[in-house]
Amino acid sequence: MKTRVSFTVNGDTIDTAIDVRATLLDVLREELRLTGTKKGCDHGQCGACTVLVDGKRTLSCLKFAASLEGCAVLTVEGIGKPDALHPLQAAFIKHDAFQCGFCTSGQIMSALEVIGDPLANTREAVREKMSGNLCRCGAYPNIVSAIMEVKSNGTV
Amino acid sequence: MEPFEFVRAAGIQDVLVAIRRPGSRILAGGTSLVDLMKLGVETPSTVVDINALPLSMISVEGDALTIGALASNSDVAVHPAIEQHAPAVGQALLSGASGQIRNAATVGGNLLQRTRCTYFRARDWPCNKREPGSGCAAIDGINMGHAVLGTSRSCIAVHPSDLAVALLAVDAYVHLASVAGERRIAIGEFYCQPGDIPSRETVIGPDELITKVEIPITNLNATSSYLKLRGRASYEFASASVATAILRDGDIVIDAAVAVGGLGTVPWRNRTAEKLLIGKQLTQESILAFCDALFAPASATPSNAYKLALARGAIHRTLRGGAEW
Ligand SMILES: Cc1cc2nc3c(=O)[nH]c(=O)nc-3n(C[C@H](O)[C@H](O)[C@H](O)COP(=O)(O)OP(=O)(O)OC[C@H]3O[C@@H](n4cnc5c(N)ncnc54)[C@H](O)[C@@H]3O)c2cc1C
Ligand code: SF4
Ligand code: FES
Ligand code: FES
Numbered sequence: 017m018k019t020r021v022s023f024t025v026n027g028d029t030i031d032t033a034i035d036v037r038a039t040l041l042d043v044l045r046e047e048l049r050l051t052g053t054k055k056g057c058d059h060g061q062c063g064a065c066t067v068l069v070d071g072k073r074t075l076s077c078l079k080f081a082a083s084l085e086g087c088a089v090l091t092v093e094g095i096g097k098p099d100a101l102h103p104l105q106a107a108f109i110k111h112d113a114f115q116c117g118f119c120t121s122g123q124i125m126s127a128l129e130v131i132g133d134p135l136a137n138t139r140e141a142v143r144e145k146m147s148g149n150l151c152r153c154g155a156y157p158n159i160v161s162a163i164m165e166v167k168s169n170g171t172v
Numbered sequence: 173m174e175p176f177e178f179v180r181a182a183g184i185q186d187v188l189v190a191i192r193r194p195g196s197r198i199l200a201g202g203t204s205l206v207d208l209m210k211l212g213v214e215t216p217s218t219v220v221d222i223n224a225l226p227l228s229m230i231s232v233e234g235d236a237l238t239i240g241a242l243a244s245n246s247d248v249a250v251h252p253a254i255e256q257h258a259p260a261v262g263q264a265l266l267s268g269a270s271g272q273i274r275n276a277a278t279v280g281g282n283l284l285q286r287t288r289c290t291y292f293r294a295r296d297w298p299c300n301k302r303e304p305g306s307g308c309a310a311i312d313g314i315n316m317g318h319a320v321l322g323t324s325r326s327c328i329a330v331h332p333s334d335l336a337v338a339l340l341a342v343d344a345y346v347h348l349a350s351v352a353g354e355r356r357i358a359i360g361e362f363y364c365q366p367g368d369i370p371s372r373e374t375v376i377g378p379d380e381l382i383t384k385v386e387i388p389i390t391n392l393n394a395t396s397s398y399l400k401l402r403g404r405a406s407y408e409f410a411s412a413s414v415a416t417a418i419l420r421d422g423d424i425v426i427d428a429a430v431a432v433g434g435l436g437t438v439p440w441r442n443r444t445a446e447k448l449l450i451g452k453q454l455t456q457e458s459i460l461a462f463c464d465a466l467f468a469p470a471s472a473t474p475s476n477a478y479k480l481a482l483a484r485g486a487i488h489r490t491l492r493g494g495a496e497w
Binding site: 017019036037039058059060063066069072073074075077078079080082083085126129130135143144145146147148149 | 173175176177178180199201202203206207210211219221223224244246250269270271272273275276405406407
């Protein structure tokens, strides 16, 4: 079955009939070719597929796209450009906060919420708040450093 | 994934009518349902999206705190009224899942999330809960995460919700609506132990919607707290958890509520055992007597017996304010 749904992705309106079984992750990657958002586990366990939905970090693998009527989706493609990186993107580069890079878009989209979270005010608290984003390369200390720098300076 | 029909409900009446269709399932945050549909464990013929319903309020009404079924786990966790009147609820939510999942997860969905038993989640194993009569692969299988309380010969799956344990300690009510009307059920009577029918997990009917959860505002509930012990420091289900609320007159306990999680086939509480604490000081001796009574009906396997020691430790730690035992 297909159903009509309308939502925005990085400001662009998507208004289309989609297979009701499609997750937001699959629509982003397969239909819209926004492949910055990664599929790790496809079951809510790794965080690689994190995007913002109405400003809140969300796992796109556990959302039916059909359920996003009227929502605003922001993906890693929407936060910065190669010549104008988002401070978090710049900080991840500066702090070497990745190795293979597979988890990185998810880490950054998740960190977007954490930099504004008043409860995440120590390295330990940031680790706790970022625990939904696994990094199989183990870049955790550097990821936390990147986030801490943006939290304290608002920039890099 | 099996095909299904998708209904985007505009109002409560829409939902109540749509969920009367056999094989229908409500979709809230989707963090449990979508996962299980991908695994082929849930195969609804109709999915009823309730996200447009006005059920995300968190408010104080008279002497009760009311939380709408669609309030997100994140919003509830940090709401000032929750912190003031039922801190265990906020702490339990913050200890659960991850920031991303808590944003999407709703209160209603959290209460009705299915067990994380690996055999339940994998269709190639026998599982009485998923396929009644097929057997239970966990009883003689890998069961270090399984239940030690409320088990049966049919199923030993542990109830996964942290929220439900905290709600049990604060004597919350679940409000339900159907075309036939509304009703309210004490959370202590909401979950069913597996017995011979592990597929039946709650008393909620297939045509009922959870509309809200109600928490009485009491001095006891305001003292509540939640401690969760698990195999990782974060982003892990409980190995053992405890929600406690204690009112004291000087040193003497005058009211007590202790619910445990990660241990039972349902969130677990024993009011008779709690009476052993009333009129006593919280000493090693009184807490031991309480734990002995609470865990008297426990039945562990060689690989999950550690949970009982863990739970005793957690209870001591919370009741004695962190003191060693
Ligand atoms: C990786 C991972 C880790 C997790 N860790 C934890 C943890 O540590 N602790 C914990 O407690 N939980 C944990 N969870 C579970 C999570 O809390 C639940 O998936 C979530 O709360 C479910 O809410 P939802 O709104 O997404 O439910 P949905 O998936 O939308 O629905 C779940 C079920 O409830 C039904 N339902 C939903 N709303 C209603 C309603 N209003 N009325 C009637 N029926 C309804 C649905 O039909 C469905 O059967 C974890 C989940 C994942 C994926
Ligand atoms: S413990 Fe329950 S859920 Fe797990 S396999 Fe046995 S019957 Fe199924
Ligand atoms: S791909 Fe969504 S959490 Fe792993
Ligand atoms: S950089 Fe490789 S998984 Fe994180």
